[in-house]
Amino acid sequence: xxxxxxxxxxxxxxxxxxxxxxxxxxxxxxxxxxxxxxxxxxxxxxxxxxxxxxxxxxxxxxxxxxxxxxxxxxxxxxxxxxxxxxxxxxxxxxxxxxxxxxxxxxxxxxxxxxxxxxxxxxxxxxxxxxxxxxxxxxxxxxxxxxxxxxxxxxxxxxxxxxxxxxxxxxxxxxxxxxxxxxxxxxxxxxxxxxxxxxxxxxxxxxxxxxxxxxxxxxxxxxxxxxxxxxxxxxxxxxxxxxxxxxxxxxx
Amino acid sequence: xxxxxxxxxxxxxxxxxxxxxxxxxxxxxxxxxxxxxxxxxxxxxxxxxxxxxxxxxxxxxxxxxxxxxxxxxxxxxxxxxxxxxxxxxxxxxxxxxxxxxxxxxxxxxxxxxxxxxxxxxxxxxxxxxxxxxxxxxxxxxxxxxxxxxxxxxxxxxxxxxxxxxxxxxxxxx
Numbered sequence: 255x256x257x258x259x260x261x262x263x264x265x266x267x268x269x270x271x272x273x274x275x276x277x278x279x280x281x282x283x284x285x286x287x288x289x290x291x292x293x294x295x296x297x298x299x300x301x302x303x304x305x306x307x308x309x310x311x312x313x314x315x316x317x318x319x320x321x322x323x324x325x326x327x328x329x330x331x332x333x334x335x336x337x338x339x340x341x342x343x344x345x346x347x348x349x350x351x352x353x354x355x356x357x358x359x360x361x362x363x364x365x366x367x368x369x370x371x372x373x374x375x376x377x378x379x380x381x382x383x384x385x386x387x388x389x390x391x392x393x394x395x396x397x398x399x400x401x402x403x404x405x406x407x408x409x410x411x412x413x414x415x416x417x418x419x420x421x422x423x424x425x426x427x428x429x430x431x432x433x434x435x436x437x438x439x440x441x442x443x444x445x446x447x448x449x450x451x452x453x454x455x456x457x458x459x460x461x462x463x464x465x466x467x468x469x470x471x472x473x474x475x476x477x478x479x480x481x482x483x484x485x486x487x488x489x490x491x492x493x494x495x496x497x498x499x500x501x502x503x504x505x
Numbered sequence: 506x507x508x509x510x511x512x513x514x515x516x517x518x519x520x521x522x523x524x525x526x527x528x529x530x531x532x533x534x535x536x537x538x539x540x541x542x543x544x545x546x547x548x549x550x551x552x553x554x555x556x557x558x559x560x561x562x563x564x565x566x567x568x569x570x571x572x573x574x575x576x577x578x579x580x581x582x583x584x585x586x587x588x589x590x591x592x593x594x595x596x597x598x599x600x601x602x603x604x605x606x607x608x609x610x611x612x613x614x615x616x617x618x619x620x621x622x623x624x625x626x627x628x629x630x631x632x633x634x635x636x637x638x639x640x641x642x643x644x645x646x647x648x649x650x651x652x653x654x655x656x657x658x659x660x661x662x663x664x665x666x667x668x669x670x671x672x673x674x675x676x677x678x
Contacts, residue, residue: 288652288662295654302558306587377588381557384590384616384678392653395631457627 258434260315261334262441264324265431265478266378267307268335271325272486273356274300275493276343285346292392293349299385306378326497330486337477338421340486344414347400347407351414354393358454359425361390362447371439394458401462412464423473425451431478508542509578518550521572524564525657528607531565535595538586547580548573553591555678556658592616593659593678604675610641610663612677619677638674640665648672 277297284290308321316324338356343349364386367379400407426448428436435441452469459466476482496503509517519532531537531552538551550569554562566583573581593612601611613636637646645667652662660673 288654291652291654295658298558298560298658299556300558302554302556306557373588377590381554381587381590384592385556387619388653388676388678391631394627398627454627454630461627 256315258431259440260311262431262435263307263311263314264332265334265336267304267311267321267324268333269339269356269360270300270307271304272333272335272489273339273353274298274304275489276339276341277349277353279343280349289346296353296389296392299382299389303378303382303385306381310374310378322497326494330482330490331480333477333482333486333490334480335477335486336421336424337474337483338418338424340477340483340489341418341421342485345410347410347414348417350393350396350400351411352418353389354397354458355418355422357386357390357393358451358458359422359447361386362450362454363425366442366447370441375440394454397458397464398462401459401464408463411462415459415464416467419467420471421474423471424475424477427473427475427478429479508545509576514540517572517576518569521565521568524561524568526604526607526609528603529600531569533597533600533603535591535593535597536565537569543582546578547582548578549582549584551584551586553586555591559658561657591678593675596675605641608641609660609673609675610638611675613638613674614677616677638663640667640670641672642670643668 274297277293277300280290280293281297282290284293304325305321308324312319312321312324319327338352341352361383364379364383368376368383370376370379397411401411402408426445428444432441432444436443455466515532518537519530521531523529523531523534523536534555536552536555538553540548540550543549550573552562552565552569562585569583570581594615594617596611604611619632619635638648639646640648640663643665645665647666648663649666650661651664651671654660655662655673659675659678661676662671663674664671
């Protein structure tokens with residue numbers, strides 16, 4: 255069993271799964287019908303991507319667990335998503351800004367993974383990146399419109415940008431598992447994507463008349479290693495309820 | 506029984522309608538990627554998802570199996586192939602015309618044209634120079650985007666400012 259790669263695959267799957275679940279919480283509650291549809295469609299894309307990653311993880315050291323068992327029968331410390339994606343939705347600006355930060359990183363990450371020497375990883379990344387390109391286009395467009403919109407929308411977007419900033423460092427921090435994957439040619443080191451990420455942010459924030467928070471700020475860590483905020487437990491309690499209450503239930 | 510020929514199989518599969526857009530077939534959409542005979546009677550058909558979360562994929566697999574059973578193929582397995590990733594660039598010209606006749610504007614540009622290698626160039630990323638989407642009802646190019654997502658993952662919602670009708674747009678992907 256290749257536990258390093260298993261955990262690395264979980265990180266990819268869990269980022270998509272947990273953000274998908276958060277976005278799904280907006281279903282039926284979006285501020286406009288078009289936004290409701292956009293967030294739930296984005297959630298659907300991410301859920302599909304999570305399925306691809308987690309089924310590979312299950313085959314690759316998952317001890318016989320399939321993607322559903324990995325999604326519904328693990329507890330919080332076994333999840334390996336970054337802390338940003340489990341943060342609560344709060345208001346709409348917070349949801350959009352969390353999505354923007356994620357999409358910029360996700361796009362660059364998947365572009366890089368499409369060149370992985372692991373064929374399965376490369377094909378999942380190439381499949382996902384065409385969906386994420388559309389997510390990123392939408393997030394960037396909304397950031398510019400709302401940042402450069404009314405006084406109130408500008409204030410909300412700036413506040414959201416500052417609020418989530420300390421959760422963005424985790425995208426670019428590496429540990430032994432990242433090192434091992436880089437050595438094997440499966441993935442680049444996370445920190446190598448930072449310059450492109452900042453460049454996209456700088457251009458978008460300029461166009462949106464927003465101020466980029468300081469690069470040297472203190473950053474949260476731990477989600478990738480399974481040390482989560484309390485929010486993840488509540489999210490899982492809802493997401494996993496059915497399988498916990500009725501083990502083995504199927505459609 | 507005698508193995509069906511490739512031409513025969515293409516013809517049979519061209520009769521399988523997409524469950525969400527019944528005027529076009531799973532072949533028009535480029536969902537069927539090919540097949541292989543596992544022995545003299547067992548056939549494996551390879552399909553690819555449009556969007557990775559597309560809920561119609563299971564139904565498409567069932568529909569293909571049912572259609573082939575009606576032609577006497579009783580040992581058909583369906584497998585999913587991810588690579589190369591599905592793109593609307595594979596959509597046939599006849600498929601595009603059928604979409605238009607049905608009231609859905611087909612993709613107005615190649616998906617490969619909107620690939621921005623460098624996401625740092627945000628004006629290119631935002632696809633600001635994308636061609637106008639012609640209204641499938643009246644042909645006017647005076648149309649505007651209402652919603653980036655529509656009734657299915659593959660569509661966006663537009664409105665024609667000429668004839669005032671709303672319409673679906675099949676997004677380049």
